[in-house]
Amino acid sequence: MPKQRSTRDLSLIRRLIRSGKRNETLFIATGLAALALAVLTFLALFIDMLIDGSPRLTAEFFSNYASRKAEKAGILAAWVGTFTVMLVTAAVAVPLGVMSGIYLEEYAPKNRFTDLIEININNLAGVPSIVYGLLALGMFVHTFGMGASVATAGLTLALLILPVVIVATRESIRAIPGSIREAAYALGATRWQTVQHHVLPYSMPGILTGVIIGLSRAIGETAPIVIIGAVTFIAFLPGSPVQSAPPFISFDWLSAPFTAMPIQIFNWTSRPDAAFQANASAAALVLVAMTVVMNGLAIWLRYRLRRNIKW
Secondary structure, three states, X not given: OHHHHHHHHXXXXXXXXXXXXXXXXXXXXXXXXXXXXXXXXXXXXXXXXXXXXXXXXXXXXXXXXXXXXXXXXXXXXXXHHHHHHHHHHHHHHHHHHHHHHHHHHHHOOOOXXXXXXXXXXXXHOOOOHXXXXXXXHHHHHHHOOOOOOHHHHHHHHHXXXXXXXXXXXXXXXXXXXXXXXXXXXXXXXXXXXXXXXXXXXXXXXXHHHHHHHHHHHHHOOOHHHHHOOOOOOOOOOOXXXXXXXXXXXOOHHHHOOOOOHHHHHHHHHOOOOHHHHHHHHHHHHHHHHHHHHHHHHHHHHHHHHHHHOOO
């Protein structure tokens, strides 16, 4: 009897193993099919944009303003506006988000209040972008009187990606082994010295990943900047931040009207003329290239930082 029972148990184990292997193979095949479908869809859309928009990628396209004539229209105001808005967004969201993440993970006491803050941050990361546009319209445009300016757009998108940066910072810091902190404290380091010289360098690759993900989301957002009043047709650029006379630095460009690449693409795609559709495809290619460059820079920085880290 014991031998017969052990034979039945062994047969059952083999059937379970075969079933597990079949399920694993099915799961892998399903995942690969889903991945292939997503990649092929992206490639089809990208190739279609490339075919339609590549003839319009000329020097004049980058140096001309928007025009009623499709062959003379360009994206000068749009790409400059996108660059200035993202500059404000990064200048506000990155330091504020990283410092908030450091405080919540390393300094904040663990109580109900901090738990409430964590829940709200996680919830804010999933709020639709149009809600941030309505918030910015009421606070920055009407209450503070900043108008539809570069500063308003930059602050709006900074609020949009701030929860993403905070969450990424906290997760990166949380992944650092506690033994590194204990070793620093054992050698007499203060909490800030431990964070500055050990925790931050080790967590910086993950923080950079979160920052670039947030900026990549912000660069393509249309709803918030439409709500705050971004113009669809503009024939001038914001003022230069550098002057020849003292104090040599000007912040007037922060209060200038603006447009952005998503706004320009939306404007061209809403027109029935096929020539404007080609312009929209070319502008979309430029926007994709800007996003790829940002992600490529993040990958390069992450690689350099990880190579210099010695655990």
